[in-house]
Amino acid sequence: MHQHVLRHVISGNLGDDIDLSSGEKYTKVSFKNVDIAGKYKNKNNLHVIAFVNQDATAAKDLNILNVQEAGINETKKWD
Numbered sequence: 463m464h465q466h467v468l469r470h471v472i473s474g475n476l477g478d479d480i481d482l483s484s485g486e487k488y489t490k491v492s493f494k495n496v497d498i499a500g501k502y503k504n505k506n507n508l509h510v511i512a513f514v515n516q517d518a519t520a521a522k523d524l525n526i527l528n529v530q531e532a533g534i535n536e537t538k539k540w541d
Contacts, residue, residue, distance in 0.1 A: 472496060477515060508534045 502508060513529035532538035 470496070475521070477513075479517070480514075482514075505534055510534070 498505065498508070510532050511529065512532075514527045516525040516527065518524045530538050
């Protein structure tokens with residue numbers, strides 16, 4: 463049994479663009495058309511990982527600004 467395995471990516475491979483230049487708070491929660499019904503024996507073991515990174519053309523060049531982990535149905539505030 464493998465633990466902590468990436469099973470699905472909801473956004474594009476390098477994420478979704480957001481504009482942080484205005485200095486305003488930005489919130490995006492989008493889990494449309496994600497069907498997990500019948501795919502996992504114990505949904506309590508599922509977690510969502512969200513991160514904010516600076517733009518880059520290749521994954522090796524990304525600068526991660528913040529990352530958070532939350533369980534399914536858990537509300538998490540960003541640090």
